[in-house]
Amino acid sequence: MLGFGLLLLLCLQNVAAWYSDDDLMSFVTVSGAGPSCLCPELDGGSANLRILVQLPDVRAVKFDITYQDRNRVAPGYWFVSPYLHISPDEPTSLYEQYQVGPHIYDQDGHLIWTGSPVFDNRNVFDFKVIHSIGNEPHISLILQYTIDGSERGYGMILDKNYEVFKKVPLRQDLGLFDIHEFNVLKDGKTALATVYLNEEISLAEFGRPEEQTWLETGGFAEIDLNTAEVTYEWRSYNQIPLAETVHYGPSSAVEGPPGWDYVHINSVDKNDNGDYLISMRFTNTLYLISGVDGRIIWRLNGxxxxxxxxxxxxxxxxxxxxxxxxxxxxxxxFLNNASDEEYAEEEVSSALIIEVESGTFPMTARVLRRYNRPDGDLTRLRGNSQVLPNQNMFVCWSQGGYISEFSVEGDPLMSARFTSPRYSNYRAYKFEFTGRPHTPPDVVSSVIGTDESNLVTTFWVSWNGATDIAYWNFYAQASQFDKPVFVGNVSKTEFETMFIAKGYLDWVTVEAVDRDGKAFGISKVHRTSFPNWETSGWNGYSSSPRPNNPATIHQDDSSTTADGWTSDEDLLPTADDPADAQIRKATLMLMNTYETMRSIGGLFALVLLLALMSGIMASFMLIRGWRVRLYQRVPMEARYPD
Incomplete structure (x- = not known):
């Protein structure tokens, strides 16, 4: 019974790795990180049980999702970039667990790709798919500048393998690469970026000619993607008078650098005529700018x-x-925020599609479609809207990562937000996309058991960025020189998949298979980790078990069900006596409990797990004085202005 108790405790501890945190995901396999070490040891010769669990540093943010009508949502993945603070973190924050940066999720909130380790846990903005370069889709994003100024930020383009295709700097005299916009245009040759610059001006416009203040001008630049040369640039000062700002007035106090943020540009686009559409947040106005001479062609004022x-x-x-x-x-x-940090002009934010006609007198503008924020609240900072290929509207309401999808008729179809209120997201997008990472799938395996009759090998497998995996095939071989033997398969549902096979399988590989049954990726050969058998409750005939030859224990198809999937019953060895039968039954119950927990939902599973773990932990704490190390949360996001 002691051996079974240790086995149960070890398995529960491993299961808890996924469910102990309510707002962040945990993984055993990410980016070649080390295995989960199921290694009970006697600490310093004492009777205290110490379980070492080595988890990778990636802790992706979870989503809470509500579907009103899932059948009508558009296909695609969510492209989001969670951040804790809108400004770069202090250097010490680089060593926090990887949480922020670019992430791709499916519509169940399962992680598909995390780019946080690739970009050193730095903030990334405007993360989206583009189709204007060659025949393959690419990904564009803004890598934010560093707090110490060692890097000024970049516009970046990745290929479908998630490798850097282009790294585009901003000309040095135009300042830091701004986080608002990196808009690769339809010709795939140039991109638009917003620009913030500072200069000292006279306040004569406000009747104070003897006074001067620093001014933060808003503008944009069009950048050649091959040479990084600026092909066109525009600035607001001497084009947009101070009187148009709603953020300052004739009596506002003068400021030092960076100065009055009087227009606050946050987007720029270009049409086929070569003219530019810009949004100025602090003038409540959209402007059409001539691509010929930079004059303002018209103003659409809110x-x-x-x-x-x-x-x-x-x-x-x-x-x-x-x-x-x-x-x-x-x-x-565009997104009508209808409010900012100080005032609210309307009761609810909305996404709008409008028609502008400038060839009539008077010129007219009218709403074609309006999508109010589903919870009736206001988005005071940031956000975006995206019309999808089926004409659905996808909206990011920013704070808390709140996103929504609407039908073309305006019906709300889906809403989701980060489980943790600590994180926000500037813009979010939805795209169909096929990711093909060059790196192989990551696999980790561990063996547990109390004697030769009940050894089982647990696999964990993931492939960061692979989008179209239908199921995984699992293989083992007697040595690195032997032919791999098929030991089972399981469908892929979440980012990381767990599979349990009978026997002690030492040399293992995992193969990804698509919906057409075509294998398209295989892991490197991995050696299975094992516990300290002397202290793990091992009661076998020898001092430690030897790996099984998979060709012997998986030599026929009797361990697979009619549809080709491995049966839980067949993963466990046959019991020869009542004691073994009890162990077999209990272990099977544990496996089924794990699968049930995965299917009945995170909150209910967490309650059940906590209740079960509390009883076990309390018993061991009383008997052995076991101390528990708790997860330490990251502080709440500071509410900095844009």
């Missing part, structure tokens, strides 16, 4: 008199993009 007769208002808007632009008629989408 709150005051602009150049249009319009049937709607908006304010503090983000992410204005052309959906169509033909001559004088433009279809534009």
């Amino acid at each position: 709150q005051h008199n602009g150049d249009f007769e319009q049937d709607f208002t908006f304010s503090k808007q983000h992410d204005a993009k052309f959906l169509e632009s033909q001559g004088t008629r433009h279809i534009i989408s």
Whole structure:
């Protein structure tokens, strides 16, 4: 019974690795990280049981998801970039667990790819798929500047293998690479970036000619992707008067550098005519800028008199993009925040699609579609909207990673947000995408058992970034020179998959298979880790077990069910006596409990697990004085302004 108790405790401890945290995912296999070490040891010769669990540092944020009508949502993956603070963290934060940066999730909230280790746990913004370079999809993103100024930030393009294709700097006199926009244009040759610069100006416009203040001007640059040369640039000062700002007034106090952020540009797009559409958050205005001479062609103002007769208002808007632009008629989408850190002009934020006609007199602007934030709240900072290929609307409401999808008719279909309120997301997108990492799948395996009759090998496998895995095939071989033997398979549902095979299998590999049954990736050969048999409750005939020859214990198809999947019953050895039968039954119950926990939902599973673990832990704490190390949370995000 002691041996079985230790076995039960070890397995529960390993299962708890996935469910002990309510807002962050944990993994055994990520980026070649070491195995989960199921190694009970006697600490310093005492009777205290010490279980070493080595987990990789990737802790992806979890989602809470609600579907109103899943059948109508568009296909695709979520492209999000969680961050804790909008500004770069102090250098010491580089050594926190990998949590922020670019991530891809499926529509069940399962992680597909994490790029946090690739970008050193740094903030990444505007993370999305682009189709304008060659015949293959690519990924574009903004890698934020570092707090010490050692790196000024970049626009980056990755290929479908998640490897850097282009790294685009901003010309040094244009300052740091801004986090708001990296818009690769349709020709695939240039990209647009927002620009923030500082200069000292006179306040004569406000009737204070004897006074000067520093001003943070907003502008944009068009950058050649091959040479990084700036092919066009524009700045707001001397184009947009101080009087247009809603953030400052004639009596505002002067400021030192960086100065008044009087327009706050947050998006830029370009149409086929060569003109530019920009959004200025602190003037509540969209501007069309001439690509010939930089003049303002027209202003669409959200709150005051602009150049249009319009049937709607908006304010503090983000992410204005052309959906169509033909001559004088433009279809534009944007997020109407309707509020900022200080004021709210409306009761709820919304995503808008509008029609602008500048060829009539008077010029007109009208709403074609409106999508109100489903929870009736306001997005005071950041956010974006995206029209999907099936005309559904996908919206990021920013704070807490809140995202929504609507049908073309305006029906809410899905809402999701990060389980942890500590994280936010500037922009989120949804795309169909096929990722093919060059790295092989990661596999970890461990063996446990109390004697030769009940040894089992547990596999964990993941492949960071592979999008179209249907199931995994598992193989073992007697030595590195022997032919691999098929030992079972299991369908892939989450980022990391667990599989249990009978016997002590030492040399193991795992193969990824797509929906058409085609194998397209295989792991490196991995050696199975094992516990300290002397202290693990081993009661076998020898002092330690020897690995099994998989060709002997998996020599026929009797261990597979009719549809080809391995049966839980057949993973365990046959019992020859009542004691072995009890161990077999209990171990099978544990395996089934694990699968049940995965299927009934995180919260209920967590409650059940905590209750079970509390009883076991309390018993051992009373008997052996076991001390538990608790997870330490990361502090809440500071609410810094943009």
